[in-house]
Amino acid sequence: MTTILDTRAPAADRPRHPEKANRPDAPLLRKPDWLRVKAPGSAGYLETRNIVREHGLTTVCEEAGCPNIGECWQKRHATMMIMGDTCTRACAFCNVRTGLPLPLDANEPRRVGDAVAKLGLEHVVITSVDRDDLADGGAGHFAAVIQAIRAACPATTIEVLTPDFLRKDGALEQVVGARPDVFNHNLETVPSLYLTIRPGARYFHSLRLLQRVKELDRTMFTKSGIMLGLGEERNEVLQLMDDLRTAEVDFLTIGQYLQPSRKHAAVARFVPPDEFGSYARIASAKGFLLVSSSPLTRSSHHAGEDFAKLKAARQAVTASERATRS
Numbered sequence: 001m002t003t004i005l006d007t008r009a010p011a012a013d014r015p016r017h018p019e020k021a022n023r024p025d026a027p028l029l030r031k032p033d034w035l036r037v038k039a040p041g042s043a044g045y046l047e048t049r050n051i052v053r054e055h056g057l058t059t060v061c062e063e064a065g066c067p068n069i070g071e072c073w074q075k076r077h078a079t080m081m082i083m084g085d086t087c088t089r090a091c092a093f094c095n096v097r098t099g100l101p102l103p104l105d106a107n108e109p110r111r112v113g114d115a116v117a118k119l120g121l122e123h124v125v126i127t128s129v130d131r132d133d134l135a136d137g138g139a140g141h142f143a144a145v146i147q148a149i150r151a152a153c154p155a156t157t158i159e160v161l162t163p164d165f166l167r168k169d170g171a172l173e174q175v176v177g178a179r180p181d182v183f184n185h186n187l188e189t190v191p192s193l194y195l196t197i198r199p200g201a202r203y204f205h206s207l208r209l210l211q212r213v214k215e216l217d218r219t220m221f222t223k224s225g226i227m228l229g230l231g232e233e234r235n236e237v238l239q240l241m242d243d244l245r246t247a248e249v250d251f252l253t254i255g256q257y258l259q260p261s262r263k264h265a266a267v268a269r270f271v272p273p274d275e276f277g278s279y280a281r282i283a284s285a286k287g288f289l290l291v292s293s294s295p296l297t298r299s300s301h302h303a304g305e306d307f308a309k310l311k312a313a314r315q316a317v318t319a320s321e322r323a324t325r326s
C-alpha cells in the first residue's frame with residue numbers, strides 16, 4: 001500500500017497564481033468611467049453571500065472578481081462554481097486560483113440543489129474550474145449537479161458553462177445527456193492570441209465542442225463568449241463570429257477584459273461602448289438568436305432574462321419559417 005501525504009501549505013498561505021509569480025509586472029491602465037461600478041454591500045447582496053457561505057459553495061462571481069457581483073447578488077443571482085476553487089489550467093486572463101485541486105466533494109451536488117432552492121432561482125448558471133486531473137474532466141459531476149437541481153427545483157432552468165473537456169472522450173456526451181437548458185462554452189478570445197492568453201486550450205477544439213452539442217441535441221441552446229481589449233483585430237472578431245455561426249451557436253456574449261493583477265495579461269485598450277454596439281449589430285445580422293455586447297457584459301450576467309429572450313427569439317424564427325412554408 002502506498003500512502004500519499006499532502007504537504008502543501010493551507011490554501012490561504014499558498015500563492016494564488018504560482019505560475020505567474022516570476023513574471024514581470026504588466027502595466028495597469030486606469031479604468032474609464034463606463035467601467036466603474038458601485039461597491040457591493042446591499043441587504044440582498046449580504047443575504048446571497050450568507051446563503052453561499054452557509055452551503056459551503058464557491059462562486060465564480062467571487063473567484064473571478066466579477067464587476068457585476070453587487071448587481072447580481074442583490075437579485076439573489078449567484079453563479080455556482082463546482083469542483084473546487086483551484087484550476088488545472090493557467091490562463092493569462094483568469095483570476096481563479098491555479099494548482100493541484102482537491103478531490104471532488106460527493107455532497108456538493110446536494111448542497112448546490114439546496115442553495116438554488118433557498119435562493120428561489122428561476123434560472124441558475126453552473127460553471128467549474130478545469131479539472132484535467134479527472135478522467136472525465138468532471139463531466140459526471142456536472143451531470144450529478146444538474147440532476148440534484150432538477151430534484152430540488154424542478155421548475156428551475158439550468159445553464160452550464162463548461163470547460164473544454166480536452167482529450168476527455170465521452171465527457172461532453174455525459175453533460176448533454178443530463179439535459180441542461182443552455183450549454184455555454186466560452187472561446188474567450190481570437191485564435192491568434194490562444195498561445196499567450198489561453199495556452200492550455202485549442203480554438204478549433206472549443207468550436208467543435210459547441211458544434212457537437214447541436215449534433216447531440218438540436219433543441220439545446222448553445223452559447224459562447226469572448227473578451228475584447230487583449231490585442232485582437234476587428235477582422236479577427238468578425239471571423240470568430242462566422243466560426244461560431246458555422247457551429248450553429250445561438251447566443252454570443254462580448255465584454256471588456258479587465259486585468260486582475262499586474263501578473264496577468266495587460267489590457268491592450270479599453271473598447272468604447274459604441275464599438276461594442278457595432279459588434280452587436282453585426283453579430284445579429286450574422287444570424288445569432290441573441291447577442292449581449294457591452295463593456296460590462298459577462299457570460300452569466302442577466303442570464304435568466306436572456307434565457308427568456310432566447311426562447312422568444314427561437315419561437316419567432318420558427319413561426320417565420322412556418323409562415324414562409326405555408
